[in-house]
Amino acid sequence: MGLNKKNRSIVLQGLAFLAFAMQPIILPSQMPGGNGIFHSPMTLVNIFSNILLFCFFYFNYYYLIPKLYYSKKYFVYAAAIATSLIIIIAAPHFILKQLLPKNVDFRPPPPPPGPGAMHFHDKPGYANSFYRFQEFFSDYDQVFFMFVVIVSVSLFLWVRSRWFHTEKARHEAEIAYLISQMNPHFLFNALNSIYTLTVTEKADRSSESMLKLSDIMRYMVVESGNESVPLEKEVAYISDYIELQKLRLDPGVNLEFNVTGSLSGKRIAPLLLIPFIENAFKYGVNPDEDSEILIDIVTDADAVQLQVKNRKMSVINNGLINSGIGISNTRNRLNLMYPQKHLLLIEDTPEFFSITLTIYFR
Known part of the structure; x- marks a missing residue:
């Protein structure tokens, strides 16, 4: 059984911790001294420093950056960074000196013999000269380098994560706004259809339409807030909507609705x-003209395609003149939810209006 995303992340971070902590052994910056690599004082110091550096990454990412840097407390943040660096350098020496024998030399081993080879502490005037300061940075250049990298990487990752979440929140707000515009528009048309039935038809047909509307509204309330829904539910919702519309259509209207392909295991954004x-x-039905509406939904392993074609009416109900709002909103939702993963083709001729929408699952 495979690991889920959270457990996989924990395992990867654990492996990264072990690799980073063991870096002084796997890729030593200096030749080890003593009786073996694990007995080299500087190797132990570097391992301890790497463990502290790894812990500092999380401390900086989850606490210092959001609490200080993001709050624009830059001076306090810089002071916290400097203090952390001092602790990372000093703590390994202090703790290991308490654990190891007093005569252990924590200085790195001298360079191999050669012309002019001389370690800092063997140079004349070492005790009271600039050589001490120079040796300090020479011995800890790796710690300094890793510390700067960790600060930079953690800042980059945090800013990138915050930008991503901000963009996601903005998209979700825009989608919620577009759906909120569409739902009242649909409710108006559905109630208008039921009103027509109530006036012109028998009560049993009105009750049937009310049940259909109830199913439709339940779907809109329950599913519209989700990022995606099973394709079967979306198609069932469309089928209920078409059945509701059939109740008010004249027998002479040529209406065809076909679904081809398997819907199982596929998901799509709701109400799309x-x-x-x-x-x-709205635009393809008129009791005084020959009306024709053709709706096809075709799906395969890679995509779902919707084809809708209607004969254009010469007279349009003025109450429906603003129905283009729904398509405009849907264009925006497609761009937000399926960027580079959809294709919308619209054909507008004097006699027919048709659209072909393809949404790719991969």
């Missing part, structure tokens, strides 16, 4: 297809 179908009923 219905505006195109709504548009066909």
